Amino acid sequence: MADAALQVEKSLMLSRWVIPQASSDLIEQIARQHDLPEIVARLLAIRNVPPAEVDAFLHPRLAAHFPDPFSLAGMDALAPYLADAITGGRKIAVFGDFDVDGATSTAVMVRFLRHCGVDAPFYIPDRLAEGYGPNINALRTLKARGAEIVILLDCGITAHEVIAQGREIGLDIVVLDHHEAEEQLPPANHVINPKRKDDTSGLSMLAACGVTFLTCVAVNKVLRERRFFEGKAEAPLKDWLDIVALGTVCDMVPLTKVNRLIVRHGFTQMAARKNPGINALLEVAGIKGEPSVYHAGFALGPRINAGSRVHQADLGAKLLSTDSAEDAKNIAWTLNDCNDKRKELQSEMFTEAVNMVEDQRLFEQPFIMVGHEAWHPGLSGLVAGRLKEKYDKPAVCVTYAPGPDGALEGRGSGRSIPGVNMGAAFIDARNAGILLKGGGHAMAAGFSVMADRIDDFHAFLIDHIGRQMAGQEMVSETLIDAVLSVRGAQLDFIKIIDKHFGPFGQGHDEPLFALPSVRLHSVDVVGTDHVRCTLSDWEGGGRMKAVAFRAAETPLGQTLLNHSRDTPFHLAGHLKINEWQGRESVEMHIVDAAPALDVARDIGRVRAS
Template identity: 40%
Template sequence: MADGGAGAGGRPAFLGVERSLSGRTWRQRPADASLVRHHMQALGLDEPLARAMASRNVGADEGAHYLKPTLRALFPDPSCFADMDAAATAIVDAVKRDASIHVFADYDVDGAASAALLIRWFRAVGTEASIYVPDRLTEGYGPSARAFDTLKAGGAELVITVDCGAAANEALAHAAAIDLPVVVVDHHLMRAEPPRALAVVNPNRPDCGSGQGALAAAGVVFVLLAALNREGRRQGLFAERAEPDIRRWMDLAALGAICDVTRLSGFNRALTGLGLKVMSDWSNPGLHALLKAAGVEPSEAKVSHAGFILGPRINAGGRIGRSDLGARLLSTDDATEAARLAAELDALNVQRREVEREVTETAIRRVEATGAHADDSPVVVVAGEDWHPGVVGIVAGRLRERWRKPVIVIGIDPVTGVGKGSGRSQPGMNLGRAVQAAWEEGVLLAGGGHAMAAGLTMHRARLNDLVAFLHARLAAERVEALADDVLDIDALIEPGGASRDLFEAFEQLAPFGPGNPEPVFALSGVQAREPMQINGGHIRCRLVAPDGGGLRAVAWRCADLPQGRALLSGQGGLSVVGRLKADDWNGRRGVQFEIEDVADPRMA
């Protein structure tokens, strides 16, 4: 670390940190000075907050809507989505003729929320639609010919796929061949040629001009509900019943957006923020029951509620339990059923955490014994027999955070030798494209995804071939990603100045996520006092400045990493970066510092 050195992108390294203990460069988040002044004057903001807004690319004419977003100002015309009008017409026609409608959903939170949105709209117009969620282990992801045969044999007259289907060209061709009408509502990357269907609504299809590619599937479905209301009015569907007020279901759209880690900008950010306000009423029986099962008291809903309390429990059904539990929970109006489903999901989540812990620990030992995490290779691929396919994605994410390079974790069936894997990537490295290319080259049985995540199926015998292919494919991207592996910082603060007022001022920027990152603060010259390692490899301590000002702090899963060892040593003079969190334990209304990274100025 050299004081005053140039960081990534030619900007000075913040606090001179060119290489932290996690290997990253620190730099101040860039902001246009004239835009900062504009936000200060037009909105009456202090400089740090105005600077944070400018650094998040909030334009001069966007500040008011950013701070107080409304659907009226930001809701897109549904017709700007390719095939949206065709989808709405097909669905309303099916409702009017009392057709048997089936919602085919993915097994994750976004799929469950998307399905529940449609089920609730159908119920509001007097139609009971059915839910079909494929089993992760026996059916895999998305539509299949077998699933469509099952639905056809069961009397389905219209199938609506949500959060899946846009790339299932072969399965959709089979549905067309057996005369099963399908509407696809998705957000995943797809081939240039859309599948055969009545409509394919996807803001990420090449010919869609909506500009709403950041939406999760639940967000796309929410726009579809607006289109359905409009088409319903045109066809007289509400002559004898009230038009559904879709705003009461925004909590489900927010849940999908947060748990699918979508880009929170523009309309998607507004929908998520307003959806959290709806969620705060906890009027959805399933969400309320799940909160209770988790032992959490109802309060103002935050991103953390969706991402760390509700989401993992909903996902547990698809990962290691029954795949339809989440969709059923979010769509039920029966409090008794909601309580039963929530209890089942909470129990499954406990099991999931234990399975995840075992796989994570084994994978870490296996990789670090070989040094594959620390060499110049662009990706880590680790496989093990009987690793549950439902947790490999979570484990890949944990290891990606630990080693700061893309990681693919594969669970192999010891009988068939077939492995199912999931990968998580680093910014600047398109893992999904590389996995797709490996499938096209015949290395994989199936594979694809997007830039930051990918899934695959392969035979154990091709494992070395996959490693070699990915190393060659991603080598150049790794060089660029390393140069840009930085931690952007919003402001330097003192431990004594980390007040609740400062926290609440920056909370005006919420909800946080990709595209609208949570504010990151730096502390300089602090000592970790009274450090204590707790279960899970976490560390609690007090960060104390030379003037005696202190701040309660926590660092997650780092006790065996360089930054964790520095904290546990109790040494002084550290630079620390992290985020302010509310600390309301026993009504104290304080703040806590969640440590992201540590630098030791003595290490050059």
């Protein structure tokens, strides 16, 4: 076992700090071959980027590194099928999920079909009334509007019964999905999913919007070969990478390989502000400069999602597919109002959920499960996520409402921690006959269940999650990329990291730095529950602002707030560039802390490095 970084065996967040080791020869080789600073070469080495792949990682190019869409299982058959449908004048409709991935997938497909002369109506199910995935009433509605083909986006991989019913009423069904697939595929005409058991493309990291984009690239290629575009422009696929990048970031898929390529080029496109919907949303959110992954995940995405959570499910898809600046502006402001309402409802619901956990001591169980009939169904995933963050355990949040037959049903979402596959647990519960619907990803999944089976579901999860967690250490490991002094965390250093290594996200974590033996100054609470402070090296050198988000009621936040000025701390966090009134400075976003045991030794180690 590697030595603990700064001797931190158990931090305030119950974590052991470890600095990953990498061969000094490998670091030197990467730095020399690619003319990189040593710290960037080290970050590449500890993230297992081989020297041969460094160029593709640092400088991903569409022409050189974009994958062949025909490597996806089933694309050889689907692409000519859709090309035939386009050239043959068949009526195509789109059914998309109500989240950001679904909205972006829908917008890309609708834009592509529109460019090819197909006016494709789209249907986004109501999150509260219809729930996730296709339903037969929606398919009947699309058929009544003239649809012959329905393309399911970001859903459908487990919808065997509904798809069979759709086929029975005369529809062709195409599934473009990325959720966990089972051995048996649904009875659709075509199924594209990089998580199919027979798929060897190596593209399982794609979000549904990425799968949709690759499908459009493949169909575009077939149409080009058939001379469909003679005398007119081909589809401007690159122009839509901003939409794909937004969905990729917001669905929290790994930002590696093709996703890194999409996000790099997509955010360059987003900065040009050519998409009326994205531009309107940026303006409503008050984002003046170049948009970032942070802006997408914490400003744009929540506003798009808010439409389906508290108002109207199809607003996000309408926003991203319109070419009217005026319509985009109106929709963006509506989504902004929805987001304000969402935040208010979420705060109330989370407070009630925490009270339930504390009163019933649910934190003593392997996972946390809460539910209430009065809670808003559109917010269960957000509250589950907040509970997971607060208690560092898998969390499930359930809301209740009458189902189609009047019987009480529970609908909920789960959010998990590394090592516990929530999507697999829900699929197994569905296959066991406990759930009506269930599935998703390892870290985030959803379900519906008859209310009288909720105790059975709870018992099932106790066993399933308990077995997954058996033998896991209660003290997790936190990987520290490097140890720096406050004085050494200079603005130029952070810019080098951002330039060479970003964008950061799921699967490609932002570097985590440890500041040893720091002195805390002016610690207080800002906003509702964020803890902010000023840091300096113990000897007084350097000065830096820092903030721990949503930490006021956590052991981390309470320790920072009640610290003694004479007590040194090790802090772990992400170093950010803060812009204020035209000036830039370095700021730490604190994620963990630990008491410093040996100040003189720790300062000496930083000097030696």
